[in-house]
Amino acid sequence: MNILGSIKRLYHQFASPPYFYRISGLWLPYIMGLFVLLFAAGLYSGLILAPIDYEQGEAYRIIYVHVPAAWMSMFIYIVMAVTGAIGLIWRLKLAEIVMISSAPIGASFTFLALVTGSIWGKPMWNTWWVWDARLTSELLLLFLYFGVMALYNAIEDKRTAARAVAILALVGVVNIPIIHYSVEWWNTLHQGPTITKFDKPSIHLSMLVPLLIMAVAFKLFYVGSLFMRVRTELLAREQKSKWVANLLKK
Amino acid sequence: MFDAWLQIFKRDLLIAFRRRSEIIHPLIFFVMVISLFPLAIGDDKVLLQKIAPAIIWVTALLATMLSLDNLFRSDFDDGSLEQMTLLKTPLSLLVTAKITAHWFITGLPLLLITPLLAVLLYVPTEMISMLLLTLLLGTPTLSLIGAVGIALTVGLRQGGVILSLLILPLYIPVLIFATLALQNSAQGFSAEAQLAMMLAILVLAITLSPFAIAAALKVSLN
Numbered sequence: 001m002n003i004l005g006s007i008k009r010l011y012h013q014f015a016s017p018p019y020f021y022r023i024s025g026l027w028l029p030y031i032m033g034l035f036v037l038l039f040a041a042g043l044y045s046g047l048i049l050a051p052i053d054y055e056q057g058e059a060y061r062i063i064y065v066h067v068p069a070a071w072m073s074m075f076i077y078i079v080m081a082v083t084g085a086i087g088l089i090w091r092l093k094l095a096e097i098v099m100i101s102s103a104p105i106g107a108s109f110t111f112l113a114l115v116t117g118s119i120w121g122k123p124m125w126n127t128w129w130v131w132d133a134r135l136t137s138e139l140l141l142l143f144l145y146f147g148v149m150a151l152y153n154a155i156e157d158k159r160t161a162a163r164a165v166a167i168l169a170l171v172g173v174v175n176i177p178i179i180h181y182s183v184e185w186w187n188t189l190h191q192g193p194t195i196t197k198f199d200k201p202s203i204h205l206s207m208l209v210p211l212l213i214m215a216v217a218f219k220l221f222y223v224g225s226l227f228m229r230v231r232t233e234l235l236a237r238e239q240k241s242k243w244v245a246n247l248l249k250k
Numbered sequence: 251m252f253d254a255w256l257q258i259f260k261r262d263l264l265i266a267f268r269r270r271s272e273i274i275h276p277l278i279f280f281v282m283v284i285s286l287f288p289l290a291i292g293d294d295k296v297l298l299q300k301i302a303p304a305i306i307w308v309t310a311l312l313a314t315m316l317s318l319d320n321l322f323r324s325d326f327d328d329g330s331l332e333q334m335t336l337l338k339t340p341l342s343l344l345v346t347a348k349i350t351a352h353w354f355i356t357g358l359p360l361l362l363i364t365p366l367l368a369v370l371l372y373v374p375t376e377m378i379s380m381l382l383l384t385l386l387l388g389t390p391t392l393s394l395i396g397a398v399g400i401a402l403t404v405g406l407r408q409g410g411v412i413l414s415l416l417i418l419p420l421y422i423p424v425l426i427f428a429t430l431a432l433q434n435s436a437q438g439f440s441a442e443a444q445l446a447m448m449l450a451i452l453v454l455a456i457t458l459s460p461f462a463i464a465a466a467l468k469v470s471l472n
Contacts, residue, residue, distance in 0.1 A: 088465075143419040150415045154406050163469045164402050168416060171398055171462050175420050178451065182423035186430060 015094045017234050018243035024227040031224040038217035046210035053207075059123045064210055066116035068218040069109045070134075073141055074176075076106030076222065080148070081173035084166030094230070096162035097237070099169065100152055101229035105222055107145035114138055133184040140179055144172045158237065254339040255347045262351035265324075273355050276317035280360060283309045284367050295372050302371035303381065303432035307388075310360055311421055314389060315414060317356040318396040321348060322404045322467065332471055342464040346456075349397050349463075357389040380435045384428040387448040394455040394463075395420050401466035423451060 013019050046064035053060040080099045087095035117135055118128045129135070148165055155161035238244050266272055287305050288298060325331040325348075335341050361382055368378050399417035403409035431444035 140419050140422060143415070147412075147416040147419065150412050151402060154403070154408065154412050157472075160469055160472050163472075164466065167398075167462055167466050167469065168402060171420070171459075174458065175423070178423045178454075179419070182426045182447075186426045 015092050017094065017238055017241075020094055021231055021234055021243070021247075024231055028224060028227050031220055031227065035217055035220035035224055038213055038220065042210050042214035042217050046214060050207050050210050051204070056124065059120060062116050062120045064214050066113055066120060067211060068215040069116065070113040070138065071215060072218050072222060073106060073110035073113050073138065075219075076102050076109060077141065077144070077169070077176065078173065080106065081169045084169040088163060088166045088170075093159075093237075094234075096159070096166070097230050097233045098226065100162055100165060101226055101233055103145055103148045103152070103165075105225055105229070107142060107149065109218075109222075110138060110142040110145060114142065133180075133186070136183045137180045140183070141176070144176075148172070251339050251343065254337060255343060258334075258344055258347040259351045262348055263354065266351070266355040272317075272320050273359060276313045276356050277359050277363060279316060280309055280313040281363065281367065283312065285370065288371065299372045299374070302368065302373045303377075303429050303436075305371060306364060306367060306373075306381065307384075307425055307428050307432075310364075310385060310389065311392060311418075311425060313360060314356065314392045315396055315417065315421075318352075318393070318400045318413070319410065321352050321397060321400050326404045326470070331467065335468060335471065340464070341467060342460040345397065345401075345463045345467070346460050349393050352397075353390055353393045357385075357393060360389060361385050374436075377432070377436060380432060380441065383445065384431050384448065387445060387452055388424045388428045391424050391448070391452045391455045392421060394452075394459040395424075398459055398462045398466055401463045401470060403470075404467070405470040424448065427451070 014023070042064065047061055050061070052058060080102050083095045083099040083102070086092055087099060114135070117138070121130060121135075122128055148168055151168055152158075152161045152165045155164055235244055235247075284305060287301075291297060322331060325334070334344050337344065364382060364385060365378050368381055373381065396413075396417050399413050399420075400409075402416065403413050406412065427444045427448045431441035431448070434441040434444065
């Protein structure tokens, strides 16, 4: 009980805007620094050290950007749904802000995954776009992000907007598996030109390690840019409060 | 509890029959858009026959979405929606009454007019029953999902465009399974699996969406 109580206290402390603002400011340089290091390491090992793929040649190297971006696009949507639920249930302002600040980052990752996917598709499939199941569900995910951002911008009162967006994100997260499997089923019956799929166990360790480094780097980038957005949003929303005034005085 | 449900159901039907344009306008839209396709494509019987299920389904989707605007609008404007939240009966139950009534007003006429439009697009007669079956299973789902979107946007001035951004991605599974079922049955295969999936999605929508709709309405009324 004592441990639970201290966890709860820590949680509330972390969720208070001035505390979060201070702590995130301390962490931010380390997060971004670590991101730069891992990103450089991942790019170097992925683009230069990793062996050439015997089937796809050099062109496969785009997966070091594409795959982590695609992972992030889904991960961030889930983060939005979870923080949205927290915001709805406990009315936690910070959770709402984390949710809404995640949306543009998630949309950018989704867009990046789509663009790198089609750049990869050009030499591989000889076409920029294929109605492949994964591409299509990624496109639909981008549409879901657009819906979230449009709804948030349309509602004047930002606290109401955050609650509306939280409901939408939760509805979306229930729908994502349905959309994904329906698209997959649709695609298998249409039999698109899906020549290549990465066989998960067959990827060699020397190719896998850079990928994992890049995935961690992308996560760090997300956390770092999320912190920046949340800090700005906190200042904007709490501009009349005492702690912001105190900050300005310094 | 069921009494309140029935009251709202009857009231909504009555209001709709007093203002028939609400029933008729989405239907006219449906008919007009579908007749645009042969005009744009040309009188190509083979092509039209092939894409007819897609045309009918996409248009039905858009017509449903447009007609949804009436679902909560007037109740929101005159405050009766606020009164409903004060009732002892949970709002999540009451909204199902409104949606059921709305489906009878807009979904059912759509179904009734579809055979006529199917003939215009050269759909073979034996396909029409399958087309109606997919619409029967699909349009209630569209109404339920769409109601979530409309509940979120009812308080907004320019809700229409945003509504389409919110709910069109969510409509895609229904569209996919419906058109797959039609393609399968056109090629002589069984469409049972797709119809079962549509039914499953409908059941899921019936059980979950009322809660989302009620929560969204409470946010909009805030």
